[in-house]
Amino acid sequence: MLVNKKWILVISVVGIIAAVSVIIFSGLNRSRMLVDTGETRLSVTSSMNQILPQTAKSAEDQSLINAANELEDEPYISSVWVVDRNGKIVLHVKGPGKQGENVKDINRGEMTRVLEAIEEGTFSDLQKLQLFTVGAIRSEGEHNDVFRHLVHQINNQDGNVVALIALAYDVNPYVSEPGITAIILTLVIPLGIIAYWLGLSLWVFFDSRARGESAPLWGFFVLITNLVGLIAYLISTRKRKEQTS
Numbered sequence: 001m002l003v004n005k006k007w008i009l010v011i012s013v014v015g016i017i018a019a020v021s022v023i024i025f026s027g028l029n030r031s032r033m034l035v036d037t038g039e040t041r042l043s044v045t046s047s048m049n050q051i052l053p054q055t056a057k058s059a060e061d062q063s064l065i066n067a068a069n070e071l072e073d074e075p076y077i078s079s080v081w082v083v084d085r086n087g088k089i090v091l092h093v094k095g096p097g098k099q100g101e102n103v104k105d106i107n108r109g110e111m112t113r114v115l116e117a118i119e120e121g122t123f124s125d126l127q128k129l130q131l132f133t134v135g136a137i138r139s140e141g142e143h144n145d146v147f148r149h150l151v152h153q154i155n156n157q158d159g160n161v162v163a164l165i166a167l168a169y170d171v172n173p174y175v176s177e178p179g180i181t182a183i184i185l186t187l188v189i190p191l192g193i194i195a196y197w198l199g200l201s202l203w204v205f206f207d208s209r210a211r212g213e214s215a216p217l218w219g220f221f222v223l224i225t226n227l228v229g230l231i232a233y234l235i236s237t238r239k240r241k242e243q244t245s
Contacts, residue, residue, distance in 0.1 A: 012199025019192030059084035059163035106136035
């Protein structure tokens with residue numbers, strides 16, 4: 001039984017060390033993921049130049065809609081919107097908001113306060129629409145640290161702006177890296193914590209049983225309280241041993 005206790009304790013310690021190590025690694029990796037290298041911006045700009053039409057009749061132009069849908073499959077691009085001159089979202093592929101909504105109504109309060117702080121006449125109606133579009137696509141907030149955003153104008157043959165293409169794309173290539181990091185985060189951390197937590201309780205259970213203590217009670221107590229329970233168990237049983245020797 002001593003060997004069993006020893007290995008249970010070893011597994012418990014290895015589990016918590018693995019979990020803590022992966023947490024530290026993921027924190028360092030996330031810091032790397034947040035660095036804007038400019039590489040993804042170049043890739044996204046290149047994709048737009050190759051796929052989007054030079055001109056369109058309107059925001060509802062089918063060639064423009066098809067091209068915008070195609071953009072979503074390009075590297076690093078997460079969400080794509082087509083917005084007409086009135087601010088209506090004509091095409092919505094992921095991101096906050098939805099098709100048919102107006103970008104001026106999404107996150108309206110914040111952007112309205114920004115514009116109110118700037119002298120009247122500083123921005124044209126088109127520039128205000130661009131600001132509302134950026135504010136709308138950024139309104140999700142939660143992932144703005146790993147995303148960057150881009151708004152691109154589409155003109156008609158007369159040179160007038162008829163639509164805006166709004167994109168959210170990865171801040172750098174590491175955000176899109178598949179596989180191993182996600183597997184590590186989703187498996188090693190919870191498995192390591194479970195091994196540690198259960199291993200500690202099992203060790204106390206077997207140790208207390210070997211000492212003639214109430215093994216189920218102590219095992220459950222440590223399962224609930226973890227390290228605090230372990231310390232209480234060690235103090236209680238070792239102190240009692242000293243008193244009886």
